[in-house]
Amino acid sequence: MASLRRVSTLRPLPIGPGRAAHEALPALREAVEGGPAVLPYAAGGSPVQVPDGATPDSGTALVVGTSGSTGTPKLAMLPGSSLVASATATHERLGGPGTWLLSMPPHHIAGVQVLVRSVVAGTTPGFVELEGGFTAASFVRAARALGGERRYTALVPTQLVRLLDDGAATSALTTFDAVLVGGAASAPSLLTRASDAGVRVVTTYGMSETSGGCVYDGVPLSVSRVRADELGRLVLGGATLATGYLGRPDLTAEVFTTDDDGERWFRTNDAGHLDPATGRWHVDGRLDDVITTGGLKVAPRLVEDALLALPVVGEAVVVGVPDDRWGEAVAAAVVVRAGAPAPTLEQLRDGLRGGLADHALPRRLLVVDRLPQRGPGKPDRAGIAGLFTSGP
CATH class of the missing domain: 3.30.300.30 (ANL, C-terminal domain)
Structure with missing residues (x-):
């Protein structure tokens, strides 16, 4: 699936939790295939304010809010090509397309990417009901109802902790071909605990500006690039990058650069290093923390x-x-x-x-x-x- 966008309009898209997120799939599919870009936000709330007069770059499919470490709201513009590259490379790394279970709020990049991966794979996602908050019981119900030959879900570390504290939820986790865990650092003790329970965890590193996770278990996706600058700051490149921030050319110029070979890079605020023994990247923490x-x-x-x-x-x-x-x-x-x-x-x-x-x-x-x-x-x-x- 490739983006054929010829327009630069922006469509605010309220996305409800749980099964209500299903209603957003047609708009996301249209956006990826070349229709109006969507700006997802929590149903019942308000979308992030768009700067006056700002319009998305040509080719934009998704405009997603990100506050980074500063708390200052920014709107990353993600082309359809970046979203498709991310979804395709994710399925390639995990062993093939599958059916996804949405376990987190769908208006953030990690949640909306579960929906986008489903659109790209042509599968129907399942949904954990989040009214009243995420619970082990709601996850178990959704996992048992999920079909598909290959099954995936994505969690944040706090969710994984709660599920591993529940016997039925732990058993449900073991039925997934991969459980992506990202959004924050996963403690080694947590990963060991999950592995000992038979859960196939894949750690992910990325952000809104990279269409979500672009480094899995310390190894970049096939379409992604990672390097560290002289300060040890991680710099990310490849086909999943955003084009910049909507209405903020100043911020865009600060963190998105193009090298002499014409390759674009995103400068993160994370420190990291490459382990020469394993060839895997490690995130050491945020420079400003x-x-x-x-x-x-x-x-x-x-x-x-x-x-x-x-x-x-x-x-x-x-x-x-x-x-x-x-x-x-x-x-x-x-x-x-x-x-x-x-x-x-x-x-x-x-x-x-x-x-x-x-x-x-x-x-x-x-x-x-x-x-x-x-x-x-x-x-x-x-x-x-x-x-x-x-x-x-």
Whole structure:
């Protein structure tokens, strides 16, 4: 399927949760095949405001909102060719087209791509009912009703944690040929837990500007390219890139570049490296998330991974908060696993000591029922930092 677009109109498209998302399929199919570009948003809400007078680039099929790490809303313009390239390369990597189960809100890139992959594959997706929130029971019902010779779904790490905590949901997960997990970093302990349960997890890395995931299990899709610049910043290229941000040529010029060979690249704000032993890329964390405490650098992701390896911690986000003595203090917000007792700060520090440098041990702890999020699986780090006080 190829984009034949000759128009640059924009069609706001409300997409409901669960089965209501089925109503969006014809508009998405039309957009990919050359009709008006669609701007998906949550049914019952309002679309992201489009800059006055802005029209999508020729060839645009999807305009999707993204706030990145700054919280400033941007609208990435994705051509039909990029969406098709992403969907086709995904099926190629996973072993062939299949039937998809939509398990997350469909107006974000990860959710809408499940619908786009279904359009490209010519299959009818299934839907997890999300009224009242994602639950293990609703996932099990949808998984049991899903047909198809090959079956796929996509989750964020917090969803995977909840499903692995439920026996019936874990059994349902094992029936999928692949379970894509992205949107946020997956702790090694979580991936080990899923593998031990027989779940075929494929980790994904990407963003709205790359049509969603473009690196699977550390290896770029066949149509994607990855390199790291002199600062260790990850730069992504290939056929899945957006053309830029709607109505924001200034932001577009900042992060989208073209090299001397005519190849376009997107400059991320993530640090990463290529493991020469395995040939796989590793994301080390966001460049602007690094905490400087007592003059020493702390990568939040390393602390989060260590926290998630503790038996009592189900979810964790680590941020830096102002501190009169240390400049910044390492602060951990955690969700405790079902049935586990809430730990004290000293208990957590004792559990982490020896695995982390002393300066990386959390100095603040907040136990919460749910972590604030900016989008599916993406923690709202600024919001989480705001939950802490500057006191000891």
